[in-house]
Structures are given as structure tokens and as C-alpha cells.
Amino acid sequence: MEREMQNDAYNGRGRVMTEEQMEILRKQIAVYAVICDQLVLLHNSLSSYHPFSSGMRPMVGGYFDPMGSSSSSHRISSRHRWTPTSTQLQILESIYEEGSGTPNRRRIREIATELSEHGQITETNVYNWFQNRRARSKRKQPQTTTTANGQTDDVAVTTEERRSCGDSGGLESYEHILFPSPDLGIEHLLSIGKFLES
Amino acid sequence: MEREMQNDAYNGRGRVMTEEQMEILRKQIAVYAVICDQLVLLHNSLSSYHPFSSGMRPMVGGYFDPMGSSSSSHRISSRHRWTPTSTQLQILESIYEEGSGTPNRRRIREIATELSEHGQITETNVYNWFQNRRARSKRKQPQTTTTANGQTDDVAVTTEERRSCGDSGGLESYEHILFPSPDLGIEHLLSIGKFLES
DNA sequence: TCGGTATGAATGAAGG
DNA sequence: CCTTCATTCATACCGA
Known part of the structure; x- marks a missing residue:
């Protein structure tokens, strides 16, 4: 040790x-x-x-998943809510980011058809996804960037500062890293990518 | 505490x-x-x-860039789980008990502002807290009266218990990533892909 | 160290 | 579109 x-x-x-x-x-x-x-x-x-x-x-x-169910057929017959496969998610993100803006009813249908190639999906799923996607990203904005770290921090720091040293989550063997943020939009991806480049 | x-x-x-x-x-x-x-x-x-x-x-x-200029946007990243301080928790509970029931967006903001005096907190935290609080208390109800219809006995237990069991739900996102060994080439990458496919 | 539990957060879906 | 609910995931914490 x-x-x-x-x-x-x-x-x-x-x-x-x-x-x-x-x-x-x-x-x-x-x-x-x-x-x-x-x-x-x-x-x-x-x-x-x-x-x-x-x-x-x-x-x-x-x-x-030991492949049992992931063979491209999500357990629709199982129960409850649909979960996009990674492939579907990628496509959805791509479309969303393309700025097609408002997917028409027609467009929805197309997308659903296309995505059905990669897993079980319905038009409603697509519709909901876009609705939620937009609503969510809209709300992400006002969350950030106070000004500098001059004043607004003061309040925040006290508690958080202490916690900063703490945490972990089991990073003892750094051979693997876990990141729990399941949501990383493609648009963010690109912008961050640019950031990294410079 | x-x-x-x-x-x-x-x-x-x-x-x-x-x-x-x-x-x-x-x-x-x-x-x-x-x-x-x-x-x-x-x-x-x-x-x-x-x-x-x-x-x-x-x-x-x-x-x-160690959170230099550009990345100051998330000083409190989406990563750690926020934990209410005891003071905050008390206030939250009070408000919840008051039966204001439905905290508006406006109300949320007020609460967040108030609570920020007692520690790091965001509006989202408050929002989530109320959401979870409500959901939780709702789920606790069917537990009290055992024989309501004569068949719903241990409903409450199973739901919460389920996650421990056979997970294998939607695991399609990048929530977990294993780093390849430093000399991993593209051919390995592709083979990994194939492995996952079949 | 390990397994279980409590709870913050993410998100699909429904309602208005 | 916006708000709310329900379900699930991931993690902090705790006891054995």
C-alpha cells in the first residue's frame, strides 16, 4: 500500500x-x-x-450487458420507457446539431424510420426526445459563469471548497476513470474540441 | 448533520x-x-x-488548462452530488411542510438565493430536491396501509429494490469508459467495436 | 474492503 | 413550448 x-x-x-x-x-x-x-x-x-x-x-x-439483449433489439417487451441506443443517440444528436431546428411531423417520421434500423423506436420517442432536448439545453444556459472569481464565489466557496478536497468516488486505481455525466451533446463536443485545440 | x-x-x-x-x-x-x-x-x-x-x-x-480563464464556467461542475447542509435541509423541509406545494420557477429562485447564504447551492439543486422529496413521500404512502385492495402488499419495496438486481437496462451511454493501454492502436479500437457488436 | 441504503441528478413521457 | 411526474442511474455514507 x-x-x-x-x-x-x-x-x-x-x-x-x-x-x-x-x-x-x-x-x-x-x-x-x-x-x-x-x-x-x-x-x-x-x-x-x-x-x-x-x-x-x-x-x-x-x-x-453481456449481449443478451443488446443485439440491437432493446427489450421493448420488457417494460417502461424507451432508452435510445448509443447509435440512435448519436444520430439524434447529429440531427439536432445540424440545426434543422424544428423537426416537422414529416421529418420526425423520417428520423424514426431511420433510427428503427438501429433499435426499437417510435415516432413519439423521437418527438419527445427533441422536445426534451431543446428544453433541457435552453435551461442549461443561465446556470453558469458568474463573473470572475471575485465576489460571487465567496459564498459558494466555503462549503464547496471543503468538499473539493474530498470526493473521489474511488479513483484509487486510475487505470479506469468513471465519468457520470451521461450527457455530452455533440455541439458541446465540438466547441470543447476547439477549446482543446488551442 | x-x-x-x-x-x-x-x-x-x-x-x-x-x-x-x-x-x-x-x-x-x-x-x-x-x-x-x-x-x-x-x-x-x-x-x-x-x-x-x-x-x-x-x-x-x-x-x-487548470480552470484558468476559459473554463471558469463550471467551477462547480456537474460532478459531485450536492449535499444540503443541515441548515439548508431544515429550511427546505420547512418550506416543503408549509404546503407551498408547487414551487414555481420564481419561488425556486428565491429559495435558492436564501439557501445560498447557508452554503453552496443552485436553483437546480432546489428544483431537484423538491422533485425528489415529493416523489419519495408519494412512494412511501402505499407502505403504511397494508391491505388496501388485498393484493398490493409489498409494492413499495420492490421498486426501490430493483436496481440492485439485474441491471442491464439502458447502458448505452458513455457513462463508463475504460482507458486503453497507452499503446493502443486503431486496430484495437476497431476490434473492440466488433467485440461489442457481436 | 464490501454490500446495502439514502438521495441527488438525468431523462423519457404526459399534461396543459 | 413549458412544467411536472415517474423511473432509473450513480454516488455518498454507513454498518458489518
Whole structure:
């Protein structure tokens, strides 16, 4: 056990990552994962040859579905709400980001047809997805960026600061990283990508 | 009660990253950069159409910006779970009990502002809290009177219990990503894809 | 360290 | 479109 190592680093101060920093790194990595996924997907759609699945998500621990149900048929007969497959999600994000803006009833139908190739889906699902997608992204805006870190922080810092040092979530072996943010829109992807580039 | 203290406490567990760990993360990011790059090249070669140039590899030397200027947008990233302080919790409970029932958007804002005096909090936190609070109390109801219809006995239990069981629900997003070994090439990438497919 | 539980957060779907 | 509900996921915390 080299637990002392970590203690050491902490005491060294400045040698450690804060939660915020780690979060940034996670996002960056997530961005790459998504980009890779997109690229594979794109490749598949263009080369129309034997497709490799766009799901790059390798399993962590015993987390992935042992293929039983994921064979492209989601357990519709099971129950409750529809969940887009990664492929479907990619396509939806693409369409959304294309700025087609308001998908008509006609458009919805097309999309649904297309997506049905990649899993069970209904037009209603598509419709709801777009509705929710828009509503959600709209609400994301006012959440951020106070001004600088001059004043607004003061209140916030006290509690959060203490927590920043804490947390983790089991990052003891950094061979794998978990990031829980399931939502990373393609538009964000691109913008972040640009950020990374410079 | 003393949750914040718990969180805050640096207890020697892997809560911080050492330089060494950071370096590994950097390498992992670099790996993704290379993979993306290779994918782009592959794509281009197969389809003489190039939406993006292959120069996606960003900071293989510059690495990341520790929440410097640009990324200040999320100082409190979507990552950790917010936990109400005891004071906040009391206030929230009070408001909930008051039967205001439906906190409007306006009301939410007020509450958030008020609570921010007692610790870090966002409007979203408040919103979620009320949502969860309501849902939870609702679910607790059928537990009290056992024989209502004569058949709904342990309904409440099963629902909550379910997640522990056979998960395997919609696991299609990038919520978990395993980093490839540093020398992972594109062929591995593709084989992973195939593996997931079948 | 491990497994269970409480609860914050994400999101599909329904209502208005 | 906007708001609300219901369900599920992921994580913090705690006890064995």
C-alpha cells in the first residue's frame, strides 16, 4: 500500500488536482471518446460496408450487458420507457446539431424510420426526445459563469471548497476513470474540441 | 448533520491526484487524440470526403488548462452530488411542510438565493430536491396501509429494490469508459467495436 | 474492503 | 413550448 504517497502529494500542495481540474480532464477525455465514437459511426454510414458498432464504450468491471439483449433489439417487451441506443443517440444528436431546428411531423417520421434500423423506436420517442432536448439545453444556459472569481464565489466557496478536497468516488486505481455525466451533446463536443485545440 | 465534515476530511484515501497520476491521465488523453486522428485519416482515405482535417490532436504538449480563464464556467461542475447542509435541509423541509406545494420557477429562485447564504447551492439543486422529496413521500404512502385492495402488499419495496438486481437496462451511454493501454492502436479500437457488436 | 441504503441528478413521457 | 411526474442511474455514507 502506497497510501502515503498520496498523503505526501497532498501535503506538497500544488501537486494535486482539485476536483475541478479533474472534472476538466474527465470532460476532455469524454470528448475524445465521443469524437471517436462519432468517427466510427460516420465511417460506418459512409462506407456502408460491414459496420463495426459505434459503441466504443468498453466495459468497466462487469458493467456491460453481456449481449443478451443488446443485439440491437432493446427489450421493448420488457417494460417502461424507451432508452435510445448509443447509435440512435448519436444520430439524434447529429440531427439536432445540424440545426434543422424544428423537426416537422414529416421529418420526425423520417428520423424514426431511420433510427428503427438501429433499435426499437417510435415516432413519439423521437418527438419527445427533441422536445426534451431543446428544453433541457435552453435551461442549461443561465446556470453558469458568474463573473470572475471575485465576489460571487465567496459564498459558494466555503462549503464547496471543503468538499473539493474530498470526493473521489474511488479513483484509487486510475487505470479506469468513471465519468457520470451521461450527457455530452455533440455541439458541446465540438466547441470543447476547439477549446482543446488551442 | 456532520456530513460536510465528513466530506471535507482528508482522510488519506485517494482523494487527490499525484503528479504521476496526472501524467497518466495526460497520456490517456493523448492516446485518444491519436486514435481520433487515425480514425479521421481512415475515414478520409475511404471516402475521399473530409469534413474535418485530421489535426484534431490538441494538447499533447500543452495539456490542459487548470480552470484558468476559459473554463471558469463550471467551477462547480456537474460532478459531485450536492449535499444540503443541515441548515439548508431544515429550511427546505420547512418550506416543503408549509404546503407551498408547487414551487414555481420564481419561488425556486428565491429559495435558492436564501439557501445560498447557508452554503453552496443552485436553483437546480432546489428544483431537484423538491422533485425528489415529493416523489419519495408519494412512494412511501402505499407502505403504511397494508391491505388496501388485498393484493398490493409489498409494492413499495420492490421498486426501490430493483436496481440492485439485474441491471442491464439502458447502458448505452458513455457513462463508463475504460482507458486503453497507452499503446493502443486503431486496430484495437476497431476490434473492440466488433467485440461489442457481436 | 464490501454490500446495502439514502438521495441527488438525468431523462423519457404526459399534461396543459 | 413549458412544467411536472415517474423511473432509473450513480454516488455518498454507513454498518458489518
